[in-house]
Amino acid sequence: MSIRQTSWLRWPTMADPLSIAELLKQARYLLTEADTDTSQLDAELLLAHLLQKSRTWLHTWPDKLVEEEIIADFNPLLQRRQRGEPIAYLLGKQSFWTLELKVTADTLIPRPDTELLVEEALSTIPTEQTWEIADLGTGSGAIALAIASERPAARIIATDQSAAALAIAEENASRYPFDNITFKQGSWFEPIRQQLFDLILSNPPYIAAGDAHLGQGDIRFEPDSALSSGSSGLDDLQQIIHNAIPQLKSGGRLIVEHGYDQGNAVRSLFEQHHYIEISTKRDLSGQERVSYGVQP
Ligand SMILES: C[S@@+](CC[C@H](N)C(=O)[O-])C[C@H]1O[C@@H](n2cnc3c(N)ncnc32)[C@H](O)[C@@H]1O
Structure with missing residues (x-):
């Protein structure tokens, strides 16, 4: 070209x-x-x-x-x-849910698919009660901020391993009048070890290392640490599904986003760890995209 x-x-x-x-x-x-x-x-x-x-x-x-x-x-x-270079990085912003979020090359550009995870989460979070919620791998803060905007009574902890991404998430939060999000840096559950949650949410990296998509379109410019996850793409999902069990209250729920072809594998991971009420939702293109399970 x-x-x-x-x-x-x-x-x-x-x-x-x-x-x-x-x-x-x-x-x-x-x-x-x-x-x-x-x-x-x-x-x-x-x-x-x-x-x-x-x-x-x-x-x-x-x-x-x-x-x-x-x-x-x-x-x-x-x-x-x-x-x-993605238009969102050139503009320095991306719309997500009802929000406008700052994005940089340190953050994934939030995708419309992830709004399905937000919808699924909101369908379970009561409006009046104070639920303890974690958003693991918050990136620009997209999921945490969308939930905070709809459920002011919830208490949300948003984590990320990337200090640079977390700084953008905090900057995004500071632009809105939400006072119910705390940000913590570290790998998955490491910064929140002692806490129990009603709901854990995550859109982790889930692309197989070596997948041709990593060399195409916008994705080429996004941080690899936000995208790829081992040879099958399931390493981080496996870790999160395994380690969420002791961090969920009884009846607590884990909701994860995954690749369109990972529904079976993700449901199997939930089954192996004895979650109940395991189910998957399809995105607007009819692809399996978001799965969840409940701590028995
Ligand atoms: C697919 S992006 C999702 C970002 C954001 N939640 C969204 O939906 O737009 C995955 C995020 O997980 C973070 N991440 C990757 N490995 C991690 C780990 N071991 N612990 C915590 N966060 C991690 C990345 O830095 C990235 O921000």
């Missing part, structure tokens, strides 16, 4: 400045060449971000001239997008 030079974007002059429509047209041309099938949307999102306006505003004012400084900032963003 050849990458077109973004210097093709002309610099505006007093005599011949570029309008929003012209700039977007050129940007779309460059991004289409880079094989992104979302070139129009990407170009609009990046320009709207730099102008601090909405995409609707861009469509309303196509003839407005764009300042030289904005074009100077637009060019490197287009170059990074041409190389395949």
Whole structure:
């Protein structure tokens, strides 16, 4: 794939400045060449971000001239997008649930699939009672913050092994008025050893090391520590399902996200550890995505 030079974007002059429509047209041309099938949307999102306006505003004012400084900032963003960098990292943010979360190269970009885990969790958490909840491998804080936003009475501990990811999660939490999340760094249950939970949630790494997907699309730019988990992809799920048993109250529930083809394997892990009420939910594409079991 050849990458077109973004210097093709002309610099505006007093005599011949570029309008929003012209700039977007050129940007779309460059991004289409880079094989992104979302070139129009990407170009609009990046320009709207730099102008601090909405995409609707861009469509309303196509003839407005764009300042030289904005074009100077637009060019490197287009170059990074041409190389395949995820749009969420270029914008520095991603929507999840009802929230807007800061994301960086230290955090996984939260996926819509993970909202299924949030829905499943909310269907069990009472609105009035104070449940003790853990979100293991919180990344940007997506799951913990979504639960906190819907269940202010819950007490949530969010953990991650990555100090850099945890710092972003804490920054995200500080942007919202939630006072019911505590953040702790460490591997899986290590920072919360002495505690018992009504509910444990996790979207752990679950891609098999060596899986071709790790070299494709957005995933190439995300931290490997958030993605891959041993030769089968099940190492972390196995650890979490095994170690959650003594940390759950009687009747407590563990809900995990997993790969679309890991439903059978994950249910077997729950069975081996004598969980009851084991079940799996399918995502919007009909794929097995979230499984749970209850501590007997
Ligand atoms: C798939 S990402 C999920 C991030 C976030 N929960 C989400 O759904 O967007 C997995 C997260 O687990 C963290 N992680 C990986 N190994 C870990 C471990 N041994 N202990 C704790 N967290 C770990 C990674 O740093 C990453 O943030």
